[in-house]
Amino acid sequence: MSTAAPLDAADPLAHFRERFVGAESDLVYFDGNSLGRPVAATAGRLGAFVRDDWGGRLIRGWDEQWMELPTRLGDDLGRICLGAAPGQTAIGDSTTVWLYKLIRAAVDHVVRTDPARTEIVIDTDNFPTDRYVAEGIAAERGLTLRWIEVETSAGVTADQLREAVGERTALVVLCHVAYRAAWLADAPELTRIAHDAGALVLWDLCHSAGSVPVALDGWDADLAVGCTYKYLNGGPGSPAFGYVNARLQADLTQPIQGWMGHADPFLMGPGYAPAKGMRRFISGTPPILGMVAMQSMLELVEEAGIEAIRAKSVALTSYAVELADTTLPAVTLASPRDPAQRGGHVTLHHDRMRAVTARLWERDVIPDYRDPGGLRIGLSPLSTSFDEVERGLEAVATALRETS
Structure with a gap:
C-alpha cells in the first residue's frame, strides 16, 4: 500500500x-536541483515577448524596459528569495563570471586597505567552479588559498572556520548548501566568525535560492552569487545573479569593466566611469530572454x-x-x-x-x-x-x- x-x-x-x-x-x-522543470506559463510569456516586446517595440525596448531589467528583476529576486533590500542584487552573466567579478573585487579592496591579508579561505568540497575561480584569482594576484578539509557528506562548521581565519584572511568563500551532501551552513554564525577576523564573506547560493530561506541582509552578508536554472527554473543557461551589500558598493572596483556598468553607457567616451550602486557590477549586454523565462517561477515562489x-x-x-x-x-x-x-x-x-x-x-x-x-x-x-x-x-x- x-x-x-x-x-x-x-x-x-x-x-x-x-x-x-x-x-x-x-x-x-x-534532478530539480540541477535544472528545474519549465513553468507552463513561460511558453506564453516568451511567445508574447517575441511577438510584442521584441517584434513590436524592437530597439525601443531598451529604452522602455530592458536596460533596467537586470536591477529591477534583481530587486524582485532579493525581496522574494534572498532577504535583500532593493539596490543590492543584479541579474546577468554566468555564475562563473559573477564569482570572478566579486571575488576579485573583494580581495583587491581588502588587500588595498590591509596588505597583510593575502589569504582566501575556501573548503575542499566547495563547488568546483568556486574553487577553480579562487585558484585563478590567487595566482593572478599573488594570494594564497587556505583550505578547510571537509567530509564529502558534510560541510564547513563554525569550529573549522574559526581555526582557518585570522589576521591574514582577506575573503572567505562558502556554499550555503553543499552541492554534494546538501549540508546547510549556519550562515549567520559563519559570517560573524569571518567578520570578527576582519575578513569579507562571499556566499554561493546556487543550491539554496528558491528552496531554502535566505536572509542576506539579516546575516550582514557581504557578497553572494547564485544561478537561476535550479530551483528558480529559468531554463538551461539562464543568467546568474550577484549581490553586493550596499555598504560595500562604493568601495569595490569590479574587474570586468563593460559598457553597461558605465555611469553613462551611451556616452561612448574614452574612459571608464563606474555607475553608482549595484549597476556598476554589470558588465555586458543583459541576457533579456533568459530573464523573461525566470519571471514565471519567481511569481510562483512569491505566491507559495x-x-x-x-x-x-x-x-x-x-x-x-x-x-x-x-x-x-x-x-x-x-x-x-x-x-x-x-x-x-x-x-x-x-x-x-x-x-x-x-x-x-x-x-x-x-x-x-x-x-x-x-x-x-x-x-x-x-x-x-x-x-x-x-x-x-x-x-x-x-x-x-x-x-x-
Whole structure:
C-alpha cells in the first residue's frame, strides 16, 4: 500500500505541480536541483515577448524596459528569495563570471586597505567552479588559498572556520548548501566568525535560492552569487545573479569593466566611469530572454511563500530518507540526517550507484550521480510529489538488485 497518497492529499502546495510542463507524466524527476522543470506559463510569456516586446517595440525596448531589467528583476529576486533590500542584487552573466567579478573585487579592496591579508579561505568540497575561480584569482594576484578539509557528506562548521581565519584572511568563500551532501551552513554564525577576523564573506547560493530561506541582509552578508536554472527554473543557461551589500558598493572596483556598468553607457567616451550602486557590477549586454523565462517561477515562489516551500522541501527529503532506510538497507545516507542541517536534496551512497544511475535514466527515473558513489536526489518542492519520490525510490531498489 502506498504511503505517499495521504501525504500528497494533505500537501497544501500540491496544486502547484500542475503548473509545470511534464509534471503530469510518469517520468520521475530527481534532478530539480540541477535544472528545474519549465513553468507552463513561460511558453506564453516568451511567445508574447517575441511577438510584442521584441517584434513590436524592437530597439525601443531598451529604452522602455530592458536596460533596467537586470536591477529591477534583481530587486524582485532579493525581496522574494534572498532577504535583500532593493539596490543590492543584479541579474546577468554566468555564475562563473559573477564569482570572478566579486571575488576579485573583494580581495583587491581588502588587500588595498590591509596588505597583510593575502589569504582566501575556501573548503575542499566547495563547488568546483568556486574553487577553480579562487585558484585563478590567487595566482593572478599573488594570494594564497587556505583550505578547510571537509567530509564529502558534510560541510564547513563554525569550529573549522574559526581555526582557518585570522589576521591574514582577506575573503572567505562558502556554499550555503553543499552541492554534494546538501549540508546547510549556519550562515549567520559563519559570517560573524569571518567578520570578527576582519575578513569579507562571499556566499554561493546556487543550491539554496528558491528552496531554502535566505536572509542576506539579516546575516550582514557581504557578497553572494547564485544561478537561476535550479530551483528558480529559468531554463538551461539562464543568467546568474550577484549581490553586493550596499555598504560595500562604493568601495569595490569590479574587474570586468563593460559598457553597461558605465555611469553613462551611451556616452561612448574614452574612459571608464563606474555607475553608482549595484549597476556598476554589470558588465555586458543583459541576457533579456533568459530573464523573461525566470519571471514565471519567481511569481510562483512569491505566491507559495518561501517558508512554505522550505516546509515542503523538508517533508520531501525526510520522506526520501525514510524510504531509503526501509527499502535500501545496503545504502548509506551521505547527507545530514537532521533536516534542519540539510538543504533541498539527499545523497545516497553505494559503490554501484554510477551503474544504478545509468540504468535509472534508461527507465525515465532521472537522479544525478556524484563521486564517490553518490546518487543525488534533488526534490524541487513545487513540482515534485510524494508519489514521485516513492516511485523513484522503488526504482532505485530494483536497479540495485539488478546490478548486484
